Amino acid sequence: MRIAVIGAGLSGLSFAHSSRLFADIHLFEKSRGVGGRLATRRAADYEFDHGAQFFTCRSKSLKSLLKGDDFQSAVSEWQPKLVTLAPDSETLKRTWFEPHYVGVPSMTAFPKRLARGLALSYSTRVREITRCGNRWQLKDGNGYELGVFDWVVSATPAPQVAMLFGARFFEHSLVEEAQMSPCIALMIALKDRPQLDFEAAIAQQSPISWLAINNSKPARSTVRFGLVVHSSNEWARAHIDEEQTAIENQLLAALNQLVDPDFLSIQEIHLQRWRYAKVEKAVGKEFLIDEENRLAAVGDWCLGNRAEDAFVSGCALAEHLERLLSGSQGLSSTLKSNLSE
Numbered sequence: 528m529r530i531a532v533i534g535a536g537l538s539g540l541s542f543a544h545s546s547r548l549f550a551d552i553h554l555f556e557k558s559r560g561v562g563g564r565l566a567t568r569r570a571a572d573y574e575f576d577h578g579a580q581f582f583t584c585r586s587k588s589l590k591s592l593l594k595g596d597d598f599q600s601a602v603s604e605w606q607p608k609l610v611t612l613a614p615d616s617e618t619l620k621r622t623w624f625e626p627h628y629v630g631v632p633s634m635t636a637f638p639k640r641l642a643r644g645l646a647l648s649y650s651t652r653v654r655e656i657t658r659c660g661n662r663w664q665l666k667d668g669n670g671y672e673l674g675v676f677d678w679v680v681s682a683t684p685a686p687q688v689a690m691l692f693g694a695r696f697f698e699h700s701l702v703e704e705a706q707m708s709p710c711i712a713l714m715i716a717l718k719d720r721p722q723l724d725f726e727a728a729i730a731q732q733s734p735i736s737w738l739a740i741n742n743s744k745p746a747r748s749t750v751r752f753g754l755v756v757h758s759s760n761e762w763a764r765a766h767i768d769e770e771q772t773a774i775e776n777q778l779l780a781a782l783n784q785l786v787d788p789d790f791l792s793i794q795e796i797h798l799q800r801w802r803y804a805k806v807e808k809a810v811g812k813e814f815l816i817d818e819e820n821r822l823a824a825v826g827d828w829c830l831g832n833r834a835e836d837a838f839v840s841g842c843a844l845a846e847h848l849e850r851l852l853s854g855s856q857g858l859s860s861t862l863k864s865n866l867s868e
């Protein structure tokens with residue numbers, strides 16, 4: 528049984544990792560590395576986790592994976608000095624009430640570990656899926672054929688699932704119900720260690736929603752210090768298409784209202800526009816599946832807005848497909864005849 532997985536973010540990787548023993552899996556990823564929004568940007572000698580800042584571990588599936596020796600060295604708990612900041616307001620200390628994890632030595636270490644041993648085509652954007660008998664032919668943007676598969680799993684943000692599968696996906700109306708909002712990340716390389724009395728902050732009443740000293744995470748550089756600043760989703764929605772310098776200037780002005788600029792010696796700035804950053808409205812199902820057409824979709828947007836939701840979504844589809852393909856569930860007659868071919 529050949530299964531194509533479109534997208535090597537956490538949901539695509541957790542699906543592929545969990546299905547690798549019962550199916551022939553091939554992942555296609557449009558960028559040059561794995562992880563999707565669990566991302567690390569390298570710029571000169573600096574590193575920034577500019578997407579997800581941490582992830583939780585509440586589910587049985589993630590807990591049992593992280594207990595394994597393979598994963599223990601790729602993930603560690605992060606316990607920053609955490610505060611709430613707002614312009615002209617007192618800094619308030621905050622506490623997390625559950626462990627928060629990060630990849631080590633960078634956020635992508637976790638997805639990289641999940642991807643070990645999997646068949647993966649990088650820099651390959653799937654543009655089209657077309658029928659080829661009762662299987663699926665995948666093509667890239669140049670019309671180049673990427674292979675024929677029995678099943679296609681989209682592990683991309685909801686708007687990209689809608690583009691790839693369209694109305695032929697039985698669950699397309701649910702895909703369209705999911706709503707996602709953008710975020711802009713500023714990555715600030717510093718000349719020296721920042722003179723701040725916190726390591727991560729939730730910002731309020733500001734275009735900024737979050738800032739963190741990347742080096743406060745375990746196993747990061749102790750020499751090159753970087754600050755990651757996230758805009759609020761609302762601010763990003765209004766400003767995402769503006770010119771880079773205009774965005775940088777506005778976010779730096781907002782930063783100066785939260786933090787004394789004398790405490791930060793800025794060397795250079797990088798920017799990332801995340802168009803589909805946060806799930807505003809999730810579907811409320813672990814995954815979506817169209818058994819007649821042999822199409823399925825996974826992602827954070829199925830369940831919630833956390834990286835762990837993406838992980839759980841991928842695992843849940845893998846468990847379901849394993850049961851389905853082993854014939855232990857009641858299948859429709861069309862599907863049974865398709866599967867037996």
Ligand SMILES: Cc1cc2nc3c(=O)[nH]c(=O)nc-3n(C[C@H](O)[C@H](O)[C@H](O)COP(=O)(O)OP(=O)(O)OC[C@H]3O[C@@H](n4cnc5c(N)ncnc54)[C@H](O)[C@@H]3O)c2cc1C
Pocket residue numbers: 533534535536537538539555556557558561562563564565577578579580581582583651652653654682683684687710712757801803804805825826827828832833834835837
């Ligand atoms: C700025 C930001 C901050 C966040 N902070 C947190 C946080 O602190 N804690 C937390 O739990 N979560 C956080 N999140 C959310 C978390 O990152 C996501 O929930 C999770 O990473 C989603 O994983 P995914 O696999 O569903 O999607 P993605 O990570 O988006 O993966 C989708 C993959 O599909 C690829 N792709 C898309 N289209 C195609 C195509 N046509 N062909 C081939 N490949 C394709 C993309 O390149 C990408 O790699 C944050 C997200 C952002 C952006």
